Amino acid sequence: MKGDRYTRTVSWLKVLFPLAALALLSTLFLLSRVIDPGEAIPFAEKEIQERLRDQQITAPFFTGSTAQGDELTFYADVLTTPEGKIGANKAENIRVTIKTAQGGTYRLQSGEAEIDLTSNSAQLTNDVVIMTSNGYRLTSDFMTSGLSSLDIESPGRVYGTAPEGTLEAGSMTLSQTENGGATQLFFTNRVKLIYKPKPLIE
Structure with a gap:
């Protein structure tokens, strides 16, 4: 069987x-x-020519720290180096997170940014937003930022929300003291704060 x-x-x-x-x-x-x-090529002819002309990195990611011990994290959708421009980069849809040694957190985002390594600075444009861990969320058309230190400036109008209510100012700076102490946020030029008290909890 x-x-x-x-x-x-x-x-x-x-x-x-x-x-x-x-x-x-x-x-x-x-x-x-x-x-x-013939249809298996992942890039169109125009995109191939653009990649050949400009050095391009998709979804770049960078982490590091400043001399004061602040932690920096950088994201972008695309990072390009224009032809013939050494030390210059253009980024699209960037997100930056800065965690200071004192415990504060600052987040920056913008549609576009020009990064200049020679001047150790970046110019952010196209709906620039800065958010802080102590309750500020501010928008500006243009901001500048240092690359090796916490030094952010909006020479033009900023507006948004603050812990006390809504805020509007003609300019803003965010920086650290020279000895690496606490960060200081300054608003100047026709500062207007509309106070909105928090509701009382019964």
Whole structure:
């Protein structure tokens, strides 16, 4: 009985294995007919020319620390180096997080940024937003930022929310003291604060 069962099993496997191999081969042939080699290129012709002209990095990520011990994290969708410009970069949709040695957190985001390594600075444009861990969320058309120290400035109008209410000012600076002490946030030029008291909890 066992010998007969073994013989029948071997006979079935002799039939099933060739059928399985045939099925796999037919699948490969079907896939080869569907895929067009001319359409398998992931970049359009225009995009290829742009990548050849400018050095481009997709989704760059960088972490580091300043001389004062502040931690810096940088993200962007695209980072390019224009032809012939050494030390200059352009970034799109950047997000920067700065955690100071004193425990404060500052987040910056903007649609575009020009980074100049020679001047150790960055120019942020296109809906620049700064958020702080102590409750500020401010928007500006243009801000500058240092690369190796916490030094952010908006020479033009800023507006948004503050811990006490809504805030608007003609300019703003965020910096540290020379000895690496606590950060200081200054608003100047027609500062307007609309106080909104917090509701009392009964």
